[in-house]
Amino acid sequence: MKLRKVSGCENGTCPAVYVSDRGTAVVQGDLVTTAEGLELGDGESAVELPPDVVLAAVTALARSGSAETVQRLTEALQCS
Incomplete structure (x- = not known):
């Protein structure tokens, strides 16, 4: 899988979002192990x-x- 960073810092050691060559998103952030819900x-x-x-x-x-993709994002934002 190849990733392209679309947001986050430049050095790669902070929260970020990537888009894969498979059309999926990969996120990098602080691990959450327990939270209500x-x-x-x-x-x-x-x-x-x-x-x-x-x-x-x-x-x-x-x-x-x-x-x-733009249409799906627009629809998702309208639903929230």
Whole structure:
């Protein structure tokens, strides 16, 4: 899998969001092991990201993504 960073710092040791060549997102952040309402399945991990990292990732995806990606992001934002 190849990753392209779409938000986060330059040195790679801070919260960040990447887009893969498979069309998926990969996130890097501080591991969350327990939190009220968090239910993890086998092999799953949760990470915490600052809102500005998430917003920068969504903005980058909307700018560089396909029309389908932009449409899906727009619909997701309207539902929240």
